[in-house]
Amino acid sequence: MFDDTLHIPLRFYDAVEKQDRFKDHATTKQFHQYTDATHLPEFQVKVDLGVSSSTINIVSLAGTSTTITPTVYYVDFSAFTYLIYDRSSTVNLSVGDYYLDITAGSDHFYSEVFTVADITDKTILTYYNTYDLGGIDYTNESPHAQYKNTLILDAILAKPEYIIEEEAVEDGEGNQLLTFQRSVKLFKLWFYAPEYIVDAVALIGLHDFVSIWVHYGTSEQETGSIYDFTMTAEWMESKGLAKVTCEFRDTPIIKTTCSDPIV
Numbered sequence: 001m002f003d004d005t006l007h008i009p010l011r012f013y014d015a016v017e018k019q020d021r022f023k024d025h026a027t028t029k030q031f032h033q034y035t036d037a038t039h040l041p042e043f044q045v046k047v048d049l050g051v052s053s054s055t056i057n058i059v060s061l062a063g064t065s066t067t068i069t070p071t072v073y074y075v076d077f078s079a080f081t082y083l084i085y086d087r088s089s090t091v092n093l094s095v096g097d098y099y100l101d102i103t104a105g106s107d108h109f110y111s112e113v114f115t116v117a118d119i120t121d122k123t124i125l126t127y128y129n130t131y132d133l134g135g136i137d138y139t140n141e142s143p144h145a146q147y148k149n150t151l152i153l154d155a156i157l158a159k160p161e162y163i164i165e166e167e168a169v170e171d172g173e174g175n176q177l178l179t180f181q182r183s184v185k186l187f188k189l190w191f192y193a194p195e196y197i198v199d200a201v202a203l204i205g206l207h208d209f210v211s212i213w214v215h216y217g218t219s220e221q222e223t224g225s226i227y228d229f230t231m232t233a234e235w236m237e238s239k240g241l242a243k244v245t246c247e248f249r250d251t252p253i254i255k256t257t258c259s260d261p262i263v
Contacts, residue, residue, distance in 0.1 A: 160186060
C-alpha cells in the first residue's frame with residue numbers, strides 16, 4: 001500500500017504481476033499511456049551502487065521480446081545509482097502494447113504497460129524541475145540532456161474560462177483605485193487513470209517547468225508553458241480508476257499603474 005518507488009509516469013516493479021493490467025478493474029476498464037513509434041517513455045530506476053551497464057528488453061503483450069539498446073546513463077549517489085533514459089535516444093517500434101524488462105546488476109525491473117500509437121490526437125504534458133524532487137533525479141549536466149517527464153494521454157481539454165484579477169487601494173476620499181489587473185485563461189483537462197498515474201500527476205504542480213502540447217506533429221500543433229497546475233482525483237466506484245481533473249493557466253496579461261513597460 002505504501003511505497004517509495006519513483007512517482008514518474010512509467011512506474012517500475014520487482015514483479016510483472018504488479019502491473020495495473022492484472023488488477024480486478026482492468027478486466028473492464030483499460031488505461032493507456034502512449035508514446036510514438038520512435039521513443040520509449042522517459043524513465044529512471046534505482047539500481048545497485050556502481051552499476052554501469054544493463055540489459056533492456058521490450059516485451060510485447062502480443063508475445064514477443066526484443067533486446068533493445070537505447071542510450072541510457074547512470075548517475076551515482078551515496079547509496080545507489082540511477083539508470084536514466086531521457087527520450088533523446090530513438091528506437092523503432094511497431095504499433096502495440098509493451099512493457100520494459102530490465103536487468104541491471106542484481107536488480108530486475110518490470111515497467112508498467114505503454115501503448116505505441118499515432119499521438120497526433122493525444123494531449124501531452126511535459127514537466128521537470130530545477131532540482132531533484134520526490135526522489136526523481138533532474139540531473140542537467142553535459143553531455144546528458146535535461147531529464148523531463150512526458151505523459152501522453154487520451155484527455156479532454158475543455159474550452160477556457162477567462163478571469164480578471166484585480167487589486168486596489170483606497171484614496172483619502174474612500175474611492176477604490178485600481179493598482180493591478182491580471183487577465184488569465186483558465187483551462188481544465190480531464191481523463192481517467194489508475195493510482196500510479198494519479199501519483200505522478202499529483203506532483204506536477206510542484207515542478208518549476210510545465211508545458212502542454214496538443215495536435216502534436218500536425219499543422220494545428222500548439223504548445224506552451226502552463227502555470228498554477230492543480231489536480232483533483234475522484235475515484236470511481238470500483239476504485240481502480242479515478243477521474244482526474246487538472247486546472248492550469250497560460251501566461252497572464254498584466255496591467256499596472258506603473259508607466260514603465262512590463263517585460
